[in-house]
Amino acid sequence: MTIRQFENVTMQIQDVSLKPYNTFGIDVTARYFATFENVAELEEILNSKLQTSNPKLVLGGGSNILFTKDYSGIVLKNDIKGIEIVQEDDEFIYIKAGAGENWHQFVLHCVQNNYAGVENLSLIPGNVGASPMQNIGAYGVEIKDVFYELEAVHRQDKTIQKFGLEDCSFGYRESVFKSKYKDQYIITSVTYRLNKRPCFNTSYGAINQELEIMGVKNLTIQAISQAVINIRTSKLPDPKDLGNAGSFFKNPIISNEQFNGLKQAFPTVIAFPSGAEHTKLAAGWLIEQCGWKGYRKGDAGCFPKQALVLVNYGKATGKEIFELSEEIIHSVIKKFNVVLEREVNIV
Numbered sequence: 446m447t448i449r450q451f452e453n454v455t456m457q458i459q460d461v462s463l464k465p466y467n468t469f470g471i472d473v474t475a476r477y478f479a480t481f482e483n484v485a486e487l488e489e490i491l492n493s494k495l496q497t498s499n500p501k502l503v504l505g506g507g508s509n510i511l512f513t514k515d516y517s518g519i520v521l522k523n524d525i526k527g528i529e530i531v532q533e534d535d536e537f538i539y540i541k542a543g544a545g546e547n548w549h550q551f552v553l554h555c556v557q558n559n560y561a562g563v564e565n566l567s568l569i570p571g572n573v574g575a576s577p578m579q580n581i582g583a584y585g586v587e588i589k590d591v592f593y594e595l596e597a598v599h600r601q602d603k604t605i606q607k608f609g610l611e612d613c614s615f616g617y618r619e620s621v622f623k624s625k626y627k628d629q630y631i632i633t634s635v636t637y638r639l640n641k642r643p644c645f646n647t648s649y650g651a652i653n654q655e656l657e658i659m660g661v662k663n664l665t666i667q668a669i670s671q672a673v674i675n676i677r678t679s680k681l682p683d684p685k686d687l688g689n690a691g692s693f694f695k696n697p698i699i700s701n702e703q704f705n706g707l708k709q710a711f712p713t714v715i716a717f718p719s720g721a722e723h724t725k726l727a728a729g730w731l732i733e734q735c736g737w738k739g740y741r742k743g744d745a746g747c748f749p750k751q752a753l754v755l756v757n758y759g760k761a762t763g764k765e766i767f768e769l770s771e772e773i774i775h776s777v778i779k780k781f782n783v784v785l786e787r788e789v790n791i792v
């Protein structure tokens with residue numbers, strides 16, 4: 446059923462299926478569902494009586510979320526569009542993008558226009574608005590490297606606030622919006638500071654290998670973007686074909702002391718330095734060693750090419766995928782005494 450609840454915003458009520466709105470393809474419903482295309486529409490919803498009496502969930506592309514049950518409140522789909530240059534100097538170009546812009550389309554826009562800095566982040570699913578949430582990252586680059594500022598609406602007092610780089614406390618798959626300000630702000634736009642003169646980041650060996658296969662002689666941001674697209678396409682399942690939310694767990698960071706003990710017991714452990722005193726472990730390796738790679742129970746499984754990715758083969762429920770993740774966490778603790786933390790948001 447669809448009703449026009451407000452002056453400008455159409456809200457669907459009662460059991461709206463969220464299956465098309467999450468890349469895991471989990472078949473749950475939302476009690477209320479509304480899409481907003483600008484800040485005025487968002488404010489209209491936030492000022493309505495419905496919103497005060499119901500929990501709210503902001504949704505972008507639904508590519509970092511696992512629904513484990515029907516949502517009893519309002520799902521707000523952010524559909525604010527628009528890409529504009531807001532400032533420019535000799536070195537940088539400052540681009541503001543609406544939170545509802547598709548991330549990869551935004552990256553392609555930058556790559557085509559020779560605005561450098563986001564090419565390594567090609568083909569990450571989801572929308573611009575979620576990019577600061579967990580400081581998205583891939584192939585040696587994170588959002589914090591190109592972030593300038595964002596605008597967000599406070600859910601309670603409805604003020605519009607700006608957050609600069611320092612305000613966001615970006616960390617590995619972390620920001621203030623996942624911790625201190627969890628569920629407090631709705632991000633409406635993000636401004637990125639991109640380079641006019643590229644400074645290529647090919648620190649990841651896989652990129653260099655792919656560039657060689659592609660026969661690239663003169664390095665460009667277009668070539669790097671294409672190399673990243675090629676690698677990701679060959680390694681990760683496309684949610685259109687197989688439900689998933691990318692890496693389900695974060696790579697755990699442990700003290701160097703704990704790592705030394707682990708390395709003695711498991712000499713082939715895959716790990717990287719993380720600052721002077723810590724080591725980051727490859728979660729995929731830990732999970733694989735516990736025998737989960739390619740595991741399938743019903744329609745919930747662990748992707749055969751990458752154990753870090755949990756998948757829905759069709760009709761898995763969010764609860765089944767969550768339970769699988771619990772089993773994985775327990776087995777990794779048992780074998781390695783390391784606690785995996787979920788990267789995906791559980792709802």
Ligand SMILES: Cc1cc2nc3c(=O)[nH]c(=O)nc-3n(C[C@H](O)[C@H](O)[C@H](O)COP(=O)(O)OP(=O)(O)OC[C@H]3O[C@@H](n4cnc5c(N)ncnc54)[C@H](O)[C@@H]3O)c2cc1C
Nearest residue numbers: 505506507508509570571572574575581582583632690691
């Ligand atoms: C195949 C695949 C590969 C992936 N690879 C990577 C990768 O390489 N690196 C990486 O970092 N991530 C990766 N991801 C995870 C995901 O793409 C990113 O986290 C992405 O930024 C999520 O965007 P989204 O719009 O889909 O967010 P959603 O899943 O819709 O939302 C994620 C969280 O952010 C909140 N949120 C969303 N939009 C807003 C907003 N405007 N204001 C306030 N809160 C908001 C939601 O409430 C939710 O808590 C991958 C996912 C898939 C499926």
